[in-house]
Amino acid sequence: MLCVNAVNCTRHLFVPLPNGKSAWDLLLERTQTPEFSRVQGDTPVLLLAPEGLVQEIPDTWKVETRADWTSQEFFATARRFSEALESNDTTVVFLHADAPFLSPKITLQLERLHQDYHVQYTFADGYPEGMAPEFIDRRILSALEKLAVDSPMQRNLLFETVAKDINSFDVETELAPADYRDLRLHLYCDGARNTALCSALMQAGGEESDERLLSILREQGQLIRTLPNFGAVEVSTARAQSVAYLPTYSNPSGQQFMGVTEFATLCTELVNFAPEISLALSVPGEIGLHPHPEKLVAAARDAGVARLLIETGGVGWSPGSLVDVHAVWPDLHLVVDLDALDHLTYEKLRGHGYDEAYAFAEEALKLFGNRCYIASTRSTLNEVDLDGFYSHWKNKGAEVLIRKYNHFSHRLPDLRVTDLSPLRRHPCRHLERDLSIAVDGTAYMCLEDLERSHPLGNIFQDGIGSVWNSGAVRFQEHVSGEFSTICRDCDEYYTFNF
Numbered sequence: 154m155l156c157v158n159a160v161n162c163t164r165h166l167f168v169p170l171p172n173g174k175s176a177w178d179l180l181l182e183r184t185q186t187p188e189f190s191r192v193q194g195d196t197p198v199l200l201l202a203p204e205g206l207v208q209e210i211p212d213t214w215k216v217e218t219r220a221d222w223t224s225q226e227f228f229a230t231a232r233r234f235s236e237a238l239e240s241n242d243t244t245v246v247f248l249h250a251d252a253p254f255l256s257p258k259i260t261l262q263l264e265r266l267h268q269d270y271h272v273q274y275t276f277a278d279g280y281p282e283g284m285a286p287e288f289i290d291r292r293i294l295s296a297l298e299k300l301a302v303d304s305p306m307q308r309n310l311l312f313e314t315v316a317k318d319i320n321s322f323d324v325e326t327e328l329a330p331a332d333y334r335d336l337r338l339h340l341y342c343d344g345a346r347n348t349a350l351c352s353a354l355m356q357a358g359g360e361e362s363d364e365r366l367l368s369i370l371r372e373q374g375q376l377i378r379t380l381p382n383f384g385a386v387e388v389s390t391a392r393a394q395s396v397a398y399l400p401t402y403s404n405p406s407g408q409q410f411m412g413v414t415e416f417a418t419l420c421t422e423l424v425n426f427a428p429e430i431s432l433a434l435s436v437p438g439e440i441g442l443h444p445h446p447e448k449l450v451a452a453a454r455d456a457g458v459a460r461l462l463i464e465t466g467g468v469g470w471s472p473g474s475l476v477d478v479h480a481v482w483p484d485l486h487l488v489v490d491l492d493a494l495d496h497l498t499y500e501k502l503r504g505h506g507y508d509e510a511y512a513f514a515e516e517a518l519k520l521f522g523n524r525c526y527i528a529s530t531r532s533t534l535n536e537v538d539l540d541g542f543y544s545h546w547k548n549k550g551a552e553v554l555i556r557k558y559n560h561f562s563h564r565l566p567d568l569r570v571t572d573l574s575p576l577r578r579h580p581c582r583h584l585e586r587d588l589s590i591a592v593d594g595t596a597y598m599c600l601e602d603l604e605r606s607h608p609l610g611n612i613f614q615d616g617i618g619s620v621w622n623s624g625a626v627r628f629q630e631h632v633s634g635e636f637s638t639i640c641r642d643c644d645e646y647y648t649f650n651f
């Protein structure tokens with residue numbers, strides 16, 4: 154049987170791609186190809202979908218819809234459906250409805266592997282996500298149902314569920330000719346950003362064959378830069394502490410805070426351009442010193458910002474301010490930078506404010522629960538304190554975030570405890586995904602630009618489209634293997650946010 158997952162799909166499922174067909178049209182076509190027919194045989198198709206998304210469905214398909222799907226419901230539904238089948242075919246082919254590059258060829262290879270080795274779960278590894286389906290033996294669906302937790306259904310639920318008790322299942326893997334996981338691509342039409350990527354790859358000829366698609370990904374790397382996914386916004390240049398590992402940024406405008414009205418305009422521009430964008434406030438200044446943090450949060454919420462992250466040292470906030478922020482947007486994410494448990498180590502790293510910051514962190518944890526992260530930037534200055542720091546906050550039920558030290562292209566001493574950089578240099582993820590926006594609305598190349606000498610333009614004056622496109626030149630240089638100016642010695646190119 155074919156099990157088609159449309160649970161994680163959006164209206165982008167029906168957006169026409171450059172060949173005039175949507176991902177849904179391509180799915181219907183693909184299930185008719187000899188490769189899929191061979192897999193499919195005369196077995197039925199089960200479509201799992203959110204309510205109201207898919208209207209025109211082939212008569213022979215069985216459809217199950219829910220407002221919200223959990224992993225357990227998925228396995229239970231697939232199990233019930235498979236138990237009612239009369240066929241002796243025990244194979245379930247699991248595929249996503251919005252994957253326009255789903256490969257019949259890889260599907261056939263997986264099927265052979267699955268059948269020849271009589272395994273229970275077969276998947277492909279190393280390909281960009283969306284090129285390969287997964288195969289499972291329907292007789293393990295009830296076991297997977299028991300292993301699954303009652304959490305919202307994610308795309309990778311088959312692998313994640315099997316992995317919980319991997320030794321109980323026979324598993325086979327088909328390896329890609331080369332490893333493409335480093336590109337972190339999701340070839341699904343599930344949002345503006347991924348749909349733009351699928352369109353660009355199709356425009357470049359990626360639908361001709363798997364080989365062509367994979368060669369485009371390596372030879373035309375600039376195509377993966379589509380829309381920004383993350384914006385670091387300096388709503389405040391003020392700092393409550395002098396942090397040892399955070400250098401001073403130049404501030405050409407001399408402005409101290411971004412006004413609430415300007416910030417609201419900025420959010421609207423960003424969301425109109427990149428609907429899935431996440432924002433972080435305030436990077437690198439302290440948002441707690443802004444006169445109206447709760448109004449900034451309300452402006453981001455009202456503009457439809459998908460995800461908001463507040464970064465703070467927890468010092469300088471007005472009494473009651475955090476409660477107001479929580480009341481406006483209880484689901485936002487909050488990072489409290491504390492760096493050390495030991496008082497002296499804390500002072501060495503952050504100066505004064507230990508008691509205030511720790512009290513703030515306790516309050517933040519109480520308000521935001523597991524959306525509050527207690528952070529430490531790991532360096533030779535706090536390495537010996539880190540175990541105690543971690544245990545202290547873990548025992549309080551906090552999420553602990555250990556951040557990487559940044560030497561800002563050797564403008565700060567290299568205090569890294571370990572070198573995490575990849576063996577092979579690749580184009581910078583920040584150029585590919587991020588916008589770094591200063592207090593006056595000017596976007597800069599990235600957060601490494603302390604001198605603010607690489608402006609991309611001002612969002613209020615030049616428009617977001619023009620600003621974003623300005624960053625393409627530097628990204629193209631990286632794709633060509635050129636790493637000039639501060640990029641040359643940078644150790645941040647492989648890190649990414651969200």
Ligand code: SF4
Pocket residue numbers: 581582583584598599600601602639640641643644645646
């Ligand atoms: S490589 Fe470093 S300096 Fe260059 S754009 Fe990326 S983060 Fe900035």
